[in-house]
Amino acid sequence: MTVTPAPASAPAPLPPLAARARAVGGSPVREILAVTARPEVINFAGGLPAPELFDREGIAAAFRAVLEEAPERALQYSTTEGEPALRRRLAARLAARGLPTAADDLLVTTGSQQALSLIASALIDPGDTILVESPCYLAALQVFGLAGARVLAVPGDEDGVDPAALEALVRAERPKLLYLVPTFQNPTGRTMPAARRAALATAAARHGLWIVEDDPYGDLRYDGDQVPWIASFPGAEDRVVLLGSLSKVMAPGLRLGWLRAPDGLRRACTVAKQAADLHTPTLNQLAAARYLDVLDVHVAKVRAVYGERRDAMLAGLADALPAGSTWNRPEGGMFLWARLPSSYDTTALLRRVVDHHVAYVPGEPFYAADPDRSTLRLCFVTQTPEEIGEGLARLSEGLGG
Template sequence: MPRTFSSSPVRDLLALTARPEVISFAGGLPAPELFDVEGLREAFGRAVSRRSLQYAPTEGDPDLRALVAARLTARGLPTATGDLLVTTGSQQALTLIATALLEPGAVVAVEEPTYLAALQCFRLAGARVVPVAGDERGMDPDALAEVVERERPELLYLVPTFANPTGRTLDETRRRAIAALAERHGLWVVEDDPYGELRYRGEPVPALASFGERVLHLGSFSKVGAPGLRLGWLRAPEPILRTLVVVKQAADLHTSAVDQAAAAVYLAAHDLDAHVARLCATYRERRDAMLAALPDTVPAGTTWTDPDGGMFVWLTLPGEVDTAVLLREALARDVAFVPGASFYATTPDHSTLRLSFTTATPAEIAEGMRRLASAF
């Protein structure tokens, strides 16, 4: 008998944004008008070769790994080429880690709410997911200590910087505490960091991986470059990395060698920092437009996060409202968001929702928020 899996939440969500008249705050998509289409086209033109068209090493293109290692090092996380495995997007890294580290029945601790496709991935691996409480400073280390004591998780998953779905950032004190706790208990930590470079305010916080040896750090080209290439990377200590390479080989042999070569050409020829600065300037405006509109959009008593970066604002409505029901009202008015329930590992809070501000212009955001106000 085939195993049965519930239909995927992300998948159902992406369908919401298909109608062109909808102003979508639902996706976690980068703004396509900011893609460097010309630069990437030129990079592909230079990258296509007999070498990049052939089978390639599972670990990834050595040039790309060296460039990524240099970037991570420059951002304060000392990384050698040999510490990195190129993955088919960050999403693949999650599945590889689940396969490598989790036996069926293993326990995974997560912040709550958290990235829904990570939840999906741990569930597919047969793991039991347990939530850890947090607040505007991110996951609470005391709450984590208690969960570790009670549940003995194998793995802790979190998006410490500009989290999906809340936009919150784990502060440095708590990063140190969580890394120390992981060392003490032999807990593996997955630091999923697709948004870290998209900072619109304040100073960077050092990566969780810089505070301990038990942290697997995941990065991605999807938010700072383009997601269509499906390029991510995983920084892990030996021997975990060796095991992950074996698992990846069974998963897809290697990530597209053409895409890797194109990314390496692009990173060598372009100033990605300057591109990221352009992204940040635009996304900052969009975040500001959304936050400015929120007080006139939502009912009194609604609370929301105030993200320093990333893509998301997280709302909690007052009273006994179900945002899944509200979504139907919103779609009838051609505006979309993500109901919050699917970001919960266990007991969902149905009064929550996620708004993404990256793909709409300030004018579209103003219009979308007006439509949303009418739905509320």
């Protein structure tokens, strides 16, 4: 007798992704920008340091020295807080710039992007209100979105967040933290003046508000005077988290950053980091600690080159952008911000511009709400002045100039 097997039942569906993951969708801009990896595209869209300026010999020498002198330590697990040698040297650098810091005030992170994620894990509950700049660093918006935060933009101007608007929002919304990139901001390149930083520190003290001060670009100053960190102003001592990074001045592939925070929050971030990755790679930390001896010499060379590239882009914008456009002149960093006439939609125009083998980032995704669709971000550090000139000519054609 032949037995006919019963038809196989369809497999049961898998449980869904977490709600926070489902809430963060894809990006059509990201899909378009994927084509910028083609060698013929002049890419003003990235936020990448110029690879030809990496100190390959100096960094390699630091790694060789560490592996020769202490291989058993460099290749072993380390403490979650970070290698003491690196924390001591970072603390000394912060203190030299006017912010008294001890090694134990710092937590080494796997890039300053991880520091943002750790802060979100330690501070933010779903539904908490978070305040940000407008526009704001895109990856910070993603971190806060994944944490389930309610993100509100604080009105501002060419100097950044408006203290009076911040006071009004704090009274009305009772937010948990304010996130800022006050020096050479991403995406706008603007720098917040000292008086406004002092006002924000006072507001945070008055209202019981955390401030997260993200500073990945501060060493890349081409002109003007250094502005003190918000963390250094009276009232900010116990409520500002300062984030730093070696990605823009040493090498992003090492994934080395840090956060400076009051004891309680730093300990909570340390627990979150232990759960995430145990610790940042030991070898990278020890090599960086050694390389810090020559970092300032290297950064001076980088600043000279980047300053020329900024000036090359500024010199060509008037011919590249449509009549009626405006843009800023950043004193440092990697980006400048342009606003085209209101009839232009830079997201809609991007595909056409990429067809001319040049790319930018539209301003739209940098806004927590009510985006200005006529804006765009241009990165000026990755191309030579000659490439910048050619790229701006292509941009003009793509925009219909």
